Amino acid sequence: MSQKSESSGSRDLLNNPIGKTLQSMTVPMLVGMIMMMSFGLVDTFFIGLLGTDELAAISFTFPVTFTLISLHIGLGIGTSAVIARFLGSNSHSEAQLSGTGALMLAFVLAVVLALIGVFTIDPIFTLLGASENLLEYIQQYMVVWYAAGVFLAMPMVGNSILRASGDTKTSSYVMAGGGLVNVILDPILIFGWGPIPAMGMQGAALATLIAWALGLVYILYLLAYKRQLILSRLLNIPELKHAISGILKIGLPAAGANMLTPVAGGILTAVVAGYGPGAVAAWGVGGRLESIASIVILALSMSLPPFISQNYGANNLSRVSKAYQLCVRFVIVWQLLVFVLFYFLSGVIASVFSTEPDVIELIQTYLMIVPLGYGVQGIVILTNSSFNAMHLPMSALIMSVLRLFVFFVPISYLGSYLFDLKGMFWAGILANIITATIAYLWFCRSLAKRIAT
Template identity: 70%
Template sequence: MTLPMILGMILLMTFGLVDTFFVSLLGTDQLAAISFTFPVTFTLISLNIGLGIGTSATIGRYLGGGQTHLAREYATGALMLSFALVGILALIGLFTIDPIFRLLGATEEHLPYIRDYMVVWYAAGVFLAMPMVGNSVLRASGDTKTPSIVMAAGGLINAVLDPLLIFGWGPFPEMGIQGAAVATMIAWAVGVFYIIGLLIKRDLMLARLLSRQELRETSGTILKIGLPAAGANMLTPIAAGVLTAIVATYGTEAVAAWGVGSRLESIASIVILALSMTLPPFISQNMGANKFNRVREAYRLSLRFVLGWQLLVFGVMWLLANWIAALFAEEPAVAELIQLFLAIVPLGYGLQGVIILSNSSFNALHRPMSALVLSLLRLFVFYVPFAYLGSVIDGLNGLFWGCVVANLCTASIAFLWFNQVVSREQGEQTGQLQRQE
């Protein structure tokens, strides 16, 4: 189940990375501008991820119980809900571009580029909602290949359109940084029509809109799991925004390097993110069957694999740091900071994987509040404070090391906490069986 997700996510993640690469060719100010947008764009993406988690858990339960009509109704409700919520947030974002990005540390030189990009991206964000939630419905039905194809196709369309629209190649207009957002919008729009048609064809959603009463009922169930999961995901861009503001005090070059590093982190964490989508169903099924040893074995095996894999990824990024920096930065100052980032921060990606997999496993146990608390601990008790303290002690070098130490502390807590919860669940299940006997 994980392999198709990895292949699809590799191309999906190229949205940000390809945008960053081509925009970097426009100049440092444009690169810094798109770096400022990352916390905001990821907020909307995180909302959709959370809704997808709630959708998948709900749809899977009804499909497993043979209640196909309810599964179709909830799938339709989830798509309508995500479209409405993201649309509202996008509308609010559209009228608050200047104050939000000034708060993040953007200067007057950056704001025109940010406006050009975000005005289009907010419209694109509405198109993003439908394929992401639709893919969750497909995964709940046991299909991970089709979502991978949808993600891969979107990434490919975006990669092809980026240079055409940014630089105005051939008959296309030269749109600059705005062209990157238009390419993204077109790619996601194609995904909307494909995924909705496929869900109707497979009888996984209704071929009509829900009534107000039906939408209220389906939304309540989905949001019960989806909102805490969305909240946990949305904490990441909030923390990223705070860190971006801290990094901005070191200048435009530092922000540009931080933005490149953040995009590279998405690519470097693909295996972790794919596992976080496929480990939860395994855990849920085995918990339901009272096979707690298999839950522990799957969890620990996944963690061992992720720690080893991400250590290998760190080694590769460290060895290729000079080449990567030269690829994304023309100015020596920016390239030097990118190299510094790659020599330190990726060391903590394996530990970050432990946290992400623990979070997704808590959701699999229907404990979304535990996942939310773990995210709060990681970001606002350890990550942001340690990064800030490190910056006070040793500038950007200290900030980067603070990120690694924060991941170490949170990963240790996550591992101990999850195993404690599984032991408690096992005790409760054993007690229930004894009472029944």
């Protein structure tokens, strides 16, 4: 890789030591994600100060906003895989074309989704169960959020282009910077300050829009002029069709796989609801803690694919195999340490989230069982990311369907039916072990076939 690329934050993914390279790419992603999670909690805190209705209203928006963000994540996965492969095969002009096309596609998709979203706010949120008094707050927030979604989609894809070049540090800075601007603007726009009137829920959405818009300006400047990873012009129609064909081939299945997770979660939440509000509360707390406990896995799932795609493009398949095996071993050991920590601190953690003895006991039971399966669950997540990076998106989608709807949901339900809530927790671990074994063997076999050819 050129000296310019090295100095601008990109790394030589084809020659540098595998372990050190993955570490140097993952740590910045980890820091950025921790900061984003922290800022997200602060954002929710400010909205909660408006009142219970406002907090309930913002809670109703999460499934819708998460679904749209999942689409953009899928597009980013496709973008990263395609561009990294081009960079690995030294096809810089094709990489520029694909990057430009991906950003144009993200803009068009975000505008279409925003228009559809604005005109379907009432029916969608009524279907989700929002009451009439909450719909007013939801409308205030979502009309602005849909507009902000246009500015969200392009930086997400832009960050994928940066990661494809091996630069995760700048990507994490953009994530954290956007979250920080959002947090600074939240109290000003929500509650008012000086000549700025209090805007309530709409102010929270406006803060998000401004933060993402600033991120978009910086990303476009960086990609087009400083790094020259995209073209400084729009593509014509033939160029656009050529540029996005490969991205959509990977991005659409990846988006579909991402959107299956909340569906499966909703089904299991309904099962847990049969044990009462306390069980739902414990399940909800466990889910929030899982996202924190699995943050290293999530960071790795974003840094490993560019490494695999570049080496796949350069036909360095032995490095792909070594990187995958290294990550699998690390995740197993790391998540076992996390499980031990949760096991011995389960009582302390449970008491932080509730004062009711029954709920504390349920949270403690969750923390003493479920985290044991985080390591094997991490193998599935990393394998799906690796399949996408190897340009095998349908394998990743099929793997997600198998995990969630052939093993996880049915086996968890059976465990609940036979052995109550504790049985459901253990059954989920069993389902993850089965899925991880299949995923690991499937990826190794696919890679061996490609090495043989």
